[in-house]
Every structure is written in C-alpha cells, then in structure tokens.
Amino acid sequence: MTAAGSTPPPPGSGAIPPLAGGLAGPTAIEPLLGTVLAALRAGAARRDGPLPRGGPEQVAAELAGLLDPGRLLPDRGDPDALRLLTEALAATAADPADPACAAHLHVPPLAVAAAADLAVSMLNPSLDSWDQAPGGSALEPAVLRTLAELVGLPEPGSTGGVFTTGGTESNLMALLLARDAAPPEEFAAGRLTVHCSSAAHFSVARAAAILGLGPDAVVPVDTLPDGRLDPRLLDWGLADTRGAGRTPVCVVATAGTTDLGVIDPLPAMAIVAHRHGVRLHVDAAYGGGALFSRRLAPLLDGIGKADTVSLDLHKLGWQPVAAGVLLTRTAALLDPLEQRVAYLNPQDDEDAGYTSLLGRSLRTTRRTDAFKVAVTLRAVGRDGLGAMVDRCHRLARYAAARIAAEPRLELTAAPVLTTVLFRYLPTLRTDAPDQVNAALRRRLLAAGDAVVGRTTVGDRTGSLRLKLTLLNPHTTEADLDRLLGLVLAAGAAEDAAPARDQENHS
Numbered sequence: 001m002t003a004a005g006s007t008p009p010p011p012g013s014g015a016i017p018p019l020a021g022g023l024a025g026p027t028a029i030e031p032l033l034g035t036v037l038a039a040l041r042a043g044a045a046r047r048d049g050p051l052p053r054g055g056p057e058q059v060a061a062e063l064a065g066l067l068d069p070g071r072l073l074p075d076r077g078d079p080d081a082l083r084l085l086t087e088a089l090a091a092t093a094a095d096p097a098d099p100a101c102a103a104h105l106h107v108p109p110l111a112v113a114a115a116a117d118l119a120v121s122m123l124n125p126s127l128d129s130w131d132q133a134p135g136g137s138a139l140e141p142a143v144l145r146t147l148a149e150l151v152g153l154p155e156p157g158s159t160g161g162v163f164t165t166g167g168t169e170s171n172l173m174a175l176l177l178a179r180d181a182a183p184p185e186e187f188a189a190g191r192l193t194v195h196c197s198s199a200a201h202f203s204v205a206r207a208a209a210i211l212g213l214g215p216d217a218v219v220p221v222d223t224l225p226d227g228r229l230d231p232r233l234l235d236w237g238l239a240d241t242r243g244a245g246r247t248p249v250c251v252v253a254t255a256g257t258t259d260l261g262v263i264d265p266l267p268a269m270a271i272v273a274h275r276h277g278v279r280l281h282v283d284a285a286y287g288g289g290a291l292f293s294r295r296l297a298p299l300l301d302g303i304g305k306a307d308t309v310s311l312d313l314h315k316l317g318w319q320p321v322a323a324g325v326l327l328t329r330t331a332a333l334l335d336p337l338e339q340r341v342a343y344l345n346p347q348d349d350e351d352a353g354y355t356s357l358l359g360r361s362l363r364t365t366r367r368t369d370a371f372k373v374a375v376t377l378r379a380v381g382r383d384g385l386g387a388m389v390d391r392c393h394r395l396a397r398y399a400a401a402r403i404a405a406e407p408r409l410e411l412t413a414a415p416v417l418t419t420v421l422f423r424y425l426p427t428l429r430t431d432a433p434d435q436v437n438a439a440l441r442r443r444l445l446a447a448g449d450a451v452v453g454r455t456t457v458g459d460r461t462g463s464l465r466l467k468l469t470l471l472n473p474h475t476t477e478a479d480l481d482r483l484l485g486l487v488l489a490a491g492a493a494e495d496a497a498p499a500r501d502q503e504n505h506s
Helices: 025-047 055-067 081-091 111-123 134-151 167-181 184-188 202-210 231-243 266-275 287-292 331-337 347-351 370-405 433-447 477-505
Strands: 160-164 192-197 218-221 247-254 279-284 308-312 324-328 409-411 419-424 451-456 464-469
Touching (some): 025 111, 055 081, 134 287, 167 202, 167 247, 167 324, 192 231, 218 231, 231 266
Parallel strands (some): 192 218, 279 308
Antiparallel strands (some): 419 464
C-alpha cells in the first residue's frame, strides 16, 4: 500500500495503483480530484449548452475513438484515461443544472450532497452486514426515522424502511409486501388485485407483472376532471372485485403524477382502503419532496395514514442518483424480506447487537445512500429545502402564466408542483399539431439548445404535449423567457417547413 504522504504511482505505470480508502486514500485521490474538476470544466465548455449539438450521430462520433475495444481495454493502462473520459462524458452530457435542460424529473444535485457521495464512494461501505458498514448500519435507520416523522407516520420510532434505487424499486417492494401478506392460495389461484389511478406510474403495472399477479391484476380507476383518482369509483371497484371472487391486496395512491404533478385525494383513499381491509401504498416519489415546504405540505395531507410510502430524494431533494426510500408503517411489514445467512447475519451476532440490514432490502450489496441525505438534511435544513421547493413551484407558475399569455402556445393545466404541460399551436400545419410539436422538440435537441419533455394527454389527434419539469431553483424568470422563446422559434420553423418545401417545388 502507498504510504500516507507519498506520491502514488501514475495510472498505467505498471505498478499496482493506489486505493481510495485507508489513511493513504485521501492523498491518493487528491490530485485525481483536480484532474476530474478540470476535465468537467473543459467538457462543459466544449458542450456549451444544456446538451451536445448534433444529436445521436454526433455523440456517437464524439465517443467512438475513446470507446473502441482496443482503447477501452488496452494491454497497458493509459495514464490520461481519467481526464479524457471525464471530459468526454461532460461534453456529451445533458446538464440538469442548465436552465434550458427542463424535460425530466432529473435534478442538478446539491454540491454538498455530491461531496458527501464522494465520501461514501471512497469508504465503500456495504449494508448487507454490520461488519461491512458499522456506521452506515446505524445511520440509515436514523435517516428513515427522520423521514417517517416528516411524512407523519404515527410512530416514527416503530416504523420500518429502506433506501432503494428509486420509485420503481420502492413500488415493487410495496406490492411484494402486500402480496406476501395475502393468503397464499389466493395468489396461487391468480385472484389478487391492485387498484390505482389510471394515471399511476407505469412501474405499478410492471411490478405486478414481475410479482406474478397476472395480466389483469392491476385495476385502473378513472380520474376526476382534475386528474385525481375518484375515491367513489375506487370504493365501488373494490366492492365489485370482491363480489367477483377476487381479493384486493393494495390500493396505490399517487402523490405527484409524472406529467401533471397531480396528487390523489389521500384522506378519502385511506378511508376507503381501510374500510375494505386493503393496504394503502402512497407513491410519493415526485410529490413527497413537497413535504419540505410548509406552504405546499398540506397538498399531501393524509399521507401519514398509508401503510407504505415511496419517496425519491433524487427528485425534490436534490440528491445524486440514487436516493429512493420505502417507508413502512411498522417494521413488521418488512418481515417477508427477512433472511438469515450464516456468513452475513448469524443469529448470535444479531442477539449480541450486531444488527444487519440485510432483511430490509431486495438487494444484498447496497451502498450507504442515506449518508448524502443525512448530510443534506443537516446542512441545508427543512427551511432551506422548503425554499428550494417553493422556488421551483413559483417558476412553474411563472412559466404557466407566460404560456397562457402567448397566442401561439396553449397551456394544458395549471401546475400543481413543478411540471408544466403545453403545446405549440401551428398556424400553417393545423392538421398536424402532434407532428409539429414532436419535431420542434427534436429540433431543439439536435441544435443542443434545450431539453424539453414530451408526453400525451389522451389518445386522440392533438394529444401530444410538451413538458417543462422545473427542478433548478437557480433558474430565473429571464431564463424561462429565453427557453419559451426557443420553443416558439423552433415551432415556427417546423410549422413553415412544408410551405418552404412547396415553394421550392413550384
């Protein structure tokens, strides 16, 4: 091992390279951090915008030389690999810190969270046994208790939970726990059902398929005009399902749909679910971050009545991916995941206080993602995070107002959280609004000017919508004005394209 304070051998020299951990780790990584930071700056300067210009072909060409198999795994290491590949990654990245990168639930992470994540990467703790992560094994439950209190679960000290890769894994786990609490013969007969809004995240249906619940296990419930699940229809649907000889095992409420940010009526759904004896899972992967805001938190009133809750702190929590969370009302709800493995968590070690977190996750090897969250919560505080949420919400309202005031744009609905749906209204190609909107988005991508999202509302002609997902609290109103100006210019160019073609042919 390289001694502390000595100069590590350069990569590619043939010597065994230094490690990131131990007393010598910080010394070894310090010059590499300088290389990474300089390469990130150089790559961002080359990109000079929210994403690289030229589209997929140009990105592939940019990376081709670096990723050729002979260069990617040479016989002798390349001492310049870290700089070259980091600069190329930055040059070909979509940068969520750019105000014109506003398509997805993809945040620019807080600097303090990214720095904390580096510490975890260097120490490399794994949460599958106490002796691989002594501090991490104590830290994750403490962070989960803090989040359970924020959510309003009645007794945070007796709740359970685990950090996950995100809402998809959290939803899978919630349905797994609900399935395993049902009578085995009902599962074997294919009679279990899951009830959720027709606007619920696609991961609910995917989870049901993975869990073997059958192709028609997910029962969609129609929404009210504002996009929220109709609790009366849920009530009737649960009764009808039982009347048909099937067994509902879970109701999934969505607190923040991906497109409109709509939050289902949580108190009413809790009443219905509990009256029917069915578990309530709240998918708050997007909307859960609103709990940091004292102004917006009332939107999630009733979430504390859930049996399980999904949160994604790599959305409205500004964490590096991944920082998903599944909270359970009681620790006992996680019992179906319990595993006893001789080499990880033997019973006598557990009895002696060496508690393992192995039985709380679908994964074995698992990094301490709770650390960056712990650092952020303590460093920024609820008021700081709440101010960030409020700022992004105000930006969404501003963008919506500007869209509503622009004759060539049409606002779909007032924003609930931080997403804004709208479309460009062509004046020439009025019979092809979807094609114009899809093409204008690709025009912006190819030029490297902006990353604007797209989705659909319904299945009719004219259903395609553009989407702004505003998660950068440093974005200004002037930035949004420029972004909408880019949308208008790209829309006008696409609208006029056929007319120009006809003129050229006449």
